[in-house]
Amino acid sequence: MSEKEWITVNPGASRRVIVTKDLPGEHWKQILQEADCSMEICTDPAVLSNEEIIARIGERCDGAIGQLTEDWNAHLFAGLRAAGGTAYSNGAVGYNNVDVAAATANGIAVGNTPGVLTETTAEMAVALTFAAGRRVTEADRFMRGGHYQGWLPTMFLGQRFVGKTVGVVGAGRIGSAYARMMVEGHKMHLVYYDLYPNEALEQYIADYSAFLVEHGEAPLTCRRLDSVLDVLREADVVSLHTVLDDATHHLIDAEALAVMKPDAVLVNSSRGPVIDEVALVEHCRSHPEFRVGLDVFEDEPAMKPGLAELDNVVVVPHIASATVWTREGMSSLAAANVAAILAGYPVWESDDITPFLSGKVPKAAPSIVNAADL
Numbered sequence: 001m002s003e004k005e006w007i008t009v010n011p012g013a014s015r016r017v018i019v020t021k022d023l024p025g026e027h028w029k030q031i032l033q034e035a036d037c038s039m040e041i042c043t044d045p046a047v048l049s050n051e052e053i054i055a056r057i058g059e060r061c062d063g064a065i066g067q068l069t070e071d072w073n074a075h076l077f078a079g080l081r082a083a084g085g086t087a088y089s090n091g092a093v094g095y096n097n098v099d100v101a102a103a104t105a106n107g108i109a110v111g112n113t114p115g116v117l118t119e120t121t122a123e124m125a126v127a128l129t130f131a132a133g134r135r136v137t138e139a140d141r142f143m144r145g146g147h148y149q150g151w152l153p154t155m156f157l158g159q160r161f162v163g164k165t166v167g168v169v170g171a172g173r174i175g176s177a178y179a180r181m182m183v184e185g186h187k188m189h190l191v192y193y194d195l196y197p198n199e200a201l202e203q204y205i206a207d208y209s210a211f212l213v214e215h216g217e218a219p220l221t222c223r224r225l226d227s228v229l230d231v232l233r234e235a236d237v238v239s240l241h242t243v244l245d246d247a248t249h250h251l252i253d254a255e256a257l258a259v260m261k262p263d264a265v266l267v268n269s270s271r272g273p274v275i276d277e278v279a280l281v282e283h284c285r286s287h288p289e290f291r292v293g294l295d296v297f298e299d300e301p302a303m304k305p306g307l308a309e310l311d312n313v314v315v316v317p318h319i320a321s322a323t324v325w326t327r328e329g330m331s332s333l334a335a336a337n338v339a340a341i342l343a344g345y346p347v348w349e350s351d352d353i354t355p356f357l358s359g360k361v362p363k364a365a366p367s368i369v370n371a372a373d374l
Helices: 027-034 050-057 074-082 100-105 118-133 136-144 173-186 199-214 228-234 254-259 277-286 324-343
Strands: 006-009 015-019 037-042 063-066 087-090 109-111 165-169 189-193 222-224 237-240 265-268 291-294 313-315
Touching: 015 050, 015 324, 027 037, 027 324, 037 324, 050 063, 050 074, 063 324, 074 100, 087 324, 100 109, 109 324, 118 136, 118 173, 118 237, 118 265, 118 291, 118 313, 165 173, 165 228, 173 189, 173 199, 173 237, 189 228, 199 222, 228 254, 254 277
Parallel strands: 015 037, 015 063, 063 087, 087 109, 165 189, 165 237, 189 222, 237 265, 265 291, 291 313
Antiparallel strands: 006 037
């Protein structure tokens, strides 16, 4: 049995759900209570091992809510199934830590939490863009260190973004939101790469460009390029918003970094292994004007040797979705997924998940990634 601390909410209920990390807000607990579920919640901040999770699942467990930091593999899903479980939800929109095929083979529904992270994550990518490009954290350390002796015309010179070109790799919901923020807010041209054209984004920027011209300002452009390397060559700022799979692992390697402008800004709020972190360290060492903003890391929570010492890299601990509204919304969606599956409800058929974020939720599971296979 795990030595980590757990608390139980709504003991004595007919259904048992384990929750591997305490979640923000109270609404998610209300959802599970109304589904007659007790909740056993791990309050320890350390990542649970698979052995600890199996021990907590025990002989009877109806469902689980887990986190990206855990490896939900065939062993865990077999254990959950053996305990009578039929529902699992990741407390995240991504699920590259989940063996979905193994869950499906065990008859377990896998939920995720889309629809509440889009603007929040895009905002963090914007924040990292400016923190890196305008050298905010460097200047903060300088000031706190007592080194400021007065204004100088050459102190902490950074990048101006207005009128330059922003590049987006992965023009899905979050990538498109980031692109619009940078284009609208800072009059930047956009180049992007995605497997499929984003016609809605292209039309949006065309309409915005027409608005600018109508008001006497210069037009802006939006172009889908033929490859990631084309985006890297042309853009002054590149933000990564791709999924993590075999094709995108180390998508940004030494070769890719070499084609970027020497004073470009690179931002990653997607998944850490999209960047070859060793190659990134070497590139930043040899290109001191190159700037980077990272929310995720290849061996998270660890960083590759040398990364933390680089002044031209801004690092934050995977907080792109860390607003109260978003994290509470993610918790509600995860709970609603589990509660709905245990109650035998269907999958929600709308992209609008706001009905699940407060009050009494619909009798449906907001997002089940393997619903078709089950």
